[in-house]
Amino acid sequence: MKFHLIFPKWPKLPVQTPFTLPPLGIITVAASLPDTVAASVCDENVQPINFDGDYDGIGISIMLSCQAPRAYEIAAEFRKRGKPIILGGLHVSLRPDEAMQHADSIVIGEAEGILPQVVRDFQEGRLKKSYSMAGFPDIAKIPNPRRDLYDKKKHYVYKGWELVDLVQTSRGCRFNCYPCCVPYLGGRVHRMRPISHVVSDMKNSSDLLFIVDNSLEQNVEWEKEVFRSMAGMGKRWVSHPISPTPEVLNLARKAGCWYVYHAIYTISDKIKDRIKMFHDYGIGVEGTILLGMDEHTEDFIKRFVDFLLTVDLDLAEFTVLTPFPGTQVYEQMKSEDRIFDTDWNHYNASTVVFQPKQMTPETLQRLYYDAWDNFYKEESQSVKMSKLFLQIYRDKRNDHRGRHRDKAVSPIAR
Numbered sequence: 001m002k003f004h005l006i007f008p009k010w011p012k013l014p015v016q017t018p019f020t021l022p023p024l025g026i027i028t029v030a031a032s033l034p035d036t037v038a039a040s041v042c043d044e045n046v047q048p049i050n051f052d053g054d055y056d057g058i059g060i061s062i063m064l065s066c067q068a069p070r071a072y073e074i075a076a077e078f079r080k081r082g083k084p085i086i087l088g089g090l091h092v093s094l095r096p097d098e099a100m101q102h103a104d105s106i107v108i109g110e111a112e113g114i115l116p117q118v119v120r121d122f123q124e125g126r127l128k129k130s131y132s133m134a135g136f137p138d139i140a141k142i143p144n145p146r147r148d149l150y151d152k153k154k155h156y157v158y159k160g161w162e163l164v165d166l167v168q169t170s171r172g173c174r175f176n177c178y179p180c181c182v183p184y185l186g187g188r189v190h191r192m193r194p195i196s197h198v199v200s201d202m203k204n205s206s207d208l209l210f211i212v213d214n215s216l217e218q219n220v221e222w223e224k225e226v227f228r229s230m231a232g233m234g235k236r237w238v239s240h241p242i243s244p245t246p247e248v249l250n251l252a253r254k255a256g257c258w259y260v261y262h263a264i265y266t267i268s269d270k271i272k273d274r275i276k277m278f279h280d281y282g283i284g285v286e287g288t289i290l291l292g293m294d295e296h297t298e299d300f301i302k303r304f305v306d307f308l309l310t311v312d313l314d315l316a317e318f319t320v321l322t323p324f325p326g327t328q329v330y331e332q333m334k335s336e337d338r339i340f341d342t343d344w345n346h347y348n349a350s351t352v353v354f355q356p357k358q359m360t361p362e363t364l365q366r367l368y369y370d371a372w373d374n375f376y377k378e379e380s381q382s383v384k385m386s387k388l389f390l391q392i393y394r395d396k397r398n399d400h401r402g403r404h405r406d407k408a409v410s411p412i413a414r
């Protein structure tokens with residue numbers, strides 16, 4: 001059986017340096033398919049879809065809500081050609097009834113565990129309309145993703161630099177942040193892969209990684225164990241926040257931490273100190289800044305951006321508050337009747353789709369673009385990104401020199 005997995009194109013933030021990272025969902029699904037299935041993948045963000053390919057079935061992954069409209073168009077094209085469609089991914093879990101209208105079958109939640117049954121039913125011609133498993137698959141049985149299915153050097157390169165591979169060392173998140181759908185999806189328990197699996201997965205990927213875990217910080221002992229196991233692997237990596245303690249930062253640095261995403265909500269000296277602390281350990285910081293919270297006034301947003309210019313961030317990513325389904329924001333905005341745009345195409349975190357509390361939607365939209373412009377006025381985004389990449393090469397050169405120096409003085413190494 002030939003099963004083709006597609007990751008639909010989505011509208012990129014118009015203000016962001018354009019580059020595309022490789023997918024993780026479809027290659028993880030591909031790895032979980034039984035041996036009787038020959039899997040292939042297509043990331044439409046970097047290559048065209050072959051609608052007339054020789055496939056028995058098509059799987060489409062909808063990670064972002066703003067991917068959904070394109071996913072449904074793709075499904076319709078294949079269905080015209082008589083190909084059965086299976087939809088999966090986060091948005092499908094958030095909006096199963098909607099997704100079902102565009103597919104022969106949908107898979108709700110994590111796919112491992114349930115896939116063998118889906119494939120069996122498919123082969124026997126009795127595919128159900130919907131599949132979901134009770135609870136979560138055994139985290140120790142999550143296979144290493146099939147990175148052999150994409151061409152990294154061809155598709156995932158920025159200015160000659162090969163981009164990160166995505167890896168996941170754990171799933172779930174015990175926190176419950178206001179703008180996030182992860183808690184709704186039921187992942188309130190942090191589930192950690194066995195360290196040996198994490199190491200094998202990382203060895204199976206490039207030297208540049210994005211650890212996509214929701215939050216490594218949620219279990220400090222685990223976090224330290226992961227970092228210790230990575231020391232000496234020669235990886236450089238990016239992740240969501242890590243614990244800002246000297247012990248963890250020291251281990252993270254030795255494990256090759258390159259930079260971290262760090263949400264910044266307010267103007268405070270604590271933020272300045274936090275960023276300095278990361279920098280002291282040689283770790284960069286990309287601030288993620290959400291604009292349009294109820295407490296935000298026009299004046300505050302302007303002062304906030306001015307403040308961000310003083311705290312020595314390596315990069316900043318501004319997004320507008322978006323009532324994604326499954327979030328507390330959605331529940332609040334819906335109950336207050338403040339959502340005026342329900343077109344998923346606009347749920348890309350750069351378009352205002354709700355009525356802000358203290359300004360008009362147009363004002364928030366303008367402030368959002370001004371924030372990007374002002375932050376990158378002195379030094380463009382691509383220059384800042386290039387600086388981050390150069391840091392890696394500088395570190396590598398220093399490591400290399402250090403090794404040679406050690407060899408020269410160490411009789412054991414000679």
Ligand code: B12
Nearest residue numbers: 012013021022024025059061064065088089107110111349
């Ligand atoms: C990595 C990531 C990114 C990467 C994606 C790179 C890439 N090429 O994939 C980048 C950095 C580009 C990104 C960007 C954004 N992201 Co993002 N991202 C994530 C993150 C952290 C991990 C996703 C992932 O790879 N998971 C690991 C894989 C294995 O899991 P999975 O895809 O869910 O797949 C499993 C199942 O869903 C299922 N499955 C998946 N596909 C299929 C297909 C079939 C056929 C089947 C059967 C099953 C199946 O099986 C898989 C294995 O169990 C998630 C948070 C999260 N916890 O998922 C947020 C997340 C998806 N992002 C989110 C958002 C909002 C964004 C942005 C829109 C805004 C922002 N800045 O954060 C931007 C995009 C802006 C733009 N317009 O360009 C939201 C999505 C909300 C929504 N409803 O749209 C999430 C959930 C974060 C959150 N906490 O709310 N993101």
Ligand code: SF4
Nearest residue numbers: 173175176177180214
């Ligand atoms: S935003 Fe991150 S830390 Fe907060 S609940 Fe979502 S995944 Fe967890």
